[in-house]
Amino acid sequence: AQSVTQLDSQVPVFEEAPVELRCNYSSSVSVYLFWYVQYPNQGLQLLLKYLSGSTLVKGINGFEAEFNKSQTSFHLRKPSVHISDTAEYFCAVSEGGGNKLTFGTGTQLKVEL
Amino acid sequence: GAVVSQHPSWVICKSGTSVKIECRSLDFQATTMFWYRQFPKQSLMLMATSNEGSKATYEQGVEKDKFLINHASLTLSTLTVTSAHPEDSSFYICSAPPGGRNSPLHFGNGTRLTVT
Numbered sequence: 001a002q003s004v005t006q007l008d009s010q011v012p013v014f015e016e017a018p019v020e021l022r023c024n025y026s027s028s029v030s031v032y033l034f035w036y037v038q039y040p041n042q043g044l045q046l047l048l049k050y051l052s053g054s055t056l057v058k059g060i061n062g063f064e065a066e067f068n069k070s071q072t073s074f075h076l077r078k079p080s081v082h083i084s085d086t087a088e089y090f091c092a093v094s095e096g097g098g099n100k101l102t103f104g105t106g107t108q109l110k111v112e113l
Numbered sequence: 114g115a116v117v118s119q120h121p122s123w124v125i126c127k128s129g130t131s132v133k134i135e136c137r138s139l140d141f142q143a144t145t146m147f148w149y150r151q152f153p154k155q156s157l158m159l160m161a162t163s164n165e166g167s168k169a170t171y172e173q174g175v176e177k178d179k180f181l182i183n184h185a186s187l188t189l190s191t192l193t194v195t196s197a198h199p200e201d202s203s204f205y206i207c208s209a210p211p212g213g214r215n216s217p218l219h220f221g222n223g224t225r226l227t228v229t
Contacts, residue, residue: 034217043119043206043220044157090156099145099210099218103156 002027002095006104013081014112021076021107023065023091033074034092034101035065044090050074061085086111115141115211119221126197126228134192134224136163136207142187143209147218148180151204160205163190197228 005024013019025031032051036044048059055067065076074091091104116139126132136146144165149157161182162170169182179201181193190209194201204225208218 036220041204041223041225043117043222044208046217046219049217099147099214099216100159100162101147101218102159105156106154 002031002093002102004091004093004102004104006091006107008107009105010108010110012110012112015083016080018079019077019081019085019109021089021091021109023074023076023104025072025074025091025093027072027093027095029095032094033065033067034094035059035063035074035076036090036092036103037061038088038090038106040087047076047089081109081111083111083113085109115219117207117209117219117221119207119224121224122222123225124227126226128198128228129196131193131195132197132226134194134205134207134226136190136192136209136221138188138209138211141209141211143190143211144187144213146184146190146207146209148182148190148192149206149208151206151223153204157206160192165190194226197226199228202226202228 003026034049035047038044048057050057050067058064063078088106090106092101118137120135146163148160151157160175163182163184165184171177184190206223208220210216
């Protein structure tokens, strides 16, 4: 069975600083990987996805993530954060294609002035 | 494009009553939709997969008689919480894949259910 681990429940960072949100997964088969962002009392918005091909994936709002198969990781990065990036970020995995997602526990990114 | 609309955005009901939540794909057809539940400051847990024209597939531990799912058309799935109790209070979110199987899910804005 697949699982997703987000070790950091909360990440505080100053505005314009870089940030990395960590995500590790476990699966016995090939996976598709996703990062979603959730603003308070809203649904989830897709930031980026890895399905195949280049391991460096660029998404919306200046975010990017790198798929590392040997380390089973898919960390999310942004070189310079903005106050508006304050939100909850979820890493998710689906095994072998298909739409059924397993989510990590989420990381609260708090950007401060 | 590829909007998933969920209604209502919030609802308060009394214990013992039933509540229906609608999930619509506005500009695409979805043979499959997914219902998630999210407790405060926790992750999303998949409750069930809604299948157009057939029975929903429920995840282990989810009571199918309590959480009734109907997917009557290619653009509408409904979740009915029957005989609601305070412990059913939660944030319910639906999702659908605009591009069919293997495409990323698009999510509705969720429904905050409070049972008093």
